[in-house]
Amino acid sequence: MEFDNIYNVTSSLRQNDGHKLTLKYLDQAHTYAGMLEGTPNRKANDWGIETDLNYASQYRFSMGKPYLVEPKRRDYLREPGDMDRVRERTSKYPAEWGRDPEWLPLVRCIGCFFSTTTSRNPTKDMSSLTVVWYKNDFAYPIDDGILADIRSLDWDRWTGIAWRPTLNTEKRQQCRRLAAFSESRSACTTAMNLPRIGNLLGRNNL
Numbered sequence: 001m002e003f004d005n006i007y008n009v010t011s012s013l014r015q016n017d018g019h020k021l022t023l024k025y026l027d028q029a030h031t032y033a034g035m036l037e038g039t040p041n042r043k044a045n046d047w048g049i050e051t052d053l054n055y056a057s058q059y060r061f062s063m064g065k066p067y068l069v070e071p072k073r074r075d076y077l078r079e080p081g082d083m084d085r086v087r088e089r090t091s092k093y094p095a096e097w098g099r100d101p102e103w104l105p106l107v108r109c110i111g112c113f114f115s116t117t118t119s120r121n122p123t124k125d126m127s128s129l130t131v132v133w134y135k136n137d138f139a140y141p142i143d144d145g146i147l148a149d150i151r152s153l154d155w156d157r158w159t160g161i162a163w164r165p166t167l168n169t170e171k172r173q174q175c176r177r178l179a180a181f182s183e184s185r186s187a188c189t190t191a192m193n194l195p196r197i198g199n200l201l202g203r204n205n206l
Contacts (some may be wrong), residue, residue: 013074013147018154021129025112027059028138031104039086039101047071048104049132056110067158069133069149071104105134107140115155127159 012022031048032040040048049068056066076083083101090099111131117123133146 012132013151015151015153015155017155019115020118021113021115021150021155023111024045024114025059025110026139027110029108030107031134039089039090041099042073042102045102046105052108052110052132056130059110059112060156061131063130063136064129064159066130066132067132067153069146071134075101075104077101077103104110107135107138109133109135109139113150115159117155127155129155129159 010022010024012020014020035044041195049071053068075087083103087103090101091173109132111133112128113131114128116126125196131150133142133149135143135146135187
């Protein structure tokens with residue numbers, strides 16, 4: 001991710017096919033924040049991922065189905081072998097119970113990305129996608145493998161319904177004048193959500 005001077009404290013990346021994505025919101029939490037005791041296993045992790053995806057689908061500015069960067073599952077917590085005693089204990093249970101220890105990366109991330117590319121509906125101004133991934137530490141930085149997955153995903157296939165911000169003619173003209181000082185029109189369409197820019201245009205909320 002690179003810092004984007006067009007926006008206020010915002011990062012962006014360029015996909016392999018040329019789409020420019022701007023990360024506008026990033027929500028992070030401990031993957032196992034609600035686990036009071038015990039050791040996670042595959043069934044528990046599957047349920048947790050599904051819960052996180054459901055939460056992400058209701059997140060602010062989330063449109064459509066969230067995209068999941070498949071997490072790397074492992075049979076240890078911090079280093080290989082540190083779950084051997086737990087595995088010895090769970091080996092007494094039937095295999096179909098799925099009690100063997102399995103860990104996901106310890107931080108769950110939900111990122112809302114925006115783009116001015118709207119191939120699915122060229123009459124609109126913006127498209128967005130909510131992405132869910134897991135990593136071992138809080139961002140920043142975002143792991144290279146996760147960024148590589150986001151760069152290669154099919155944006156036009158996964159993005160939610162494209163939309164056009166509601167602006168009257170006067171505000172739209174003001175927004176276009178503001179965009180003249182930026183590198184591209186995307187600065188205007190995304191900045192419309194920033195209260196600071198809204199104040200520059202003469203009102204608190206566009």
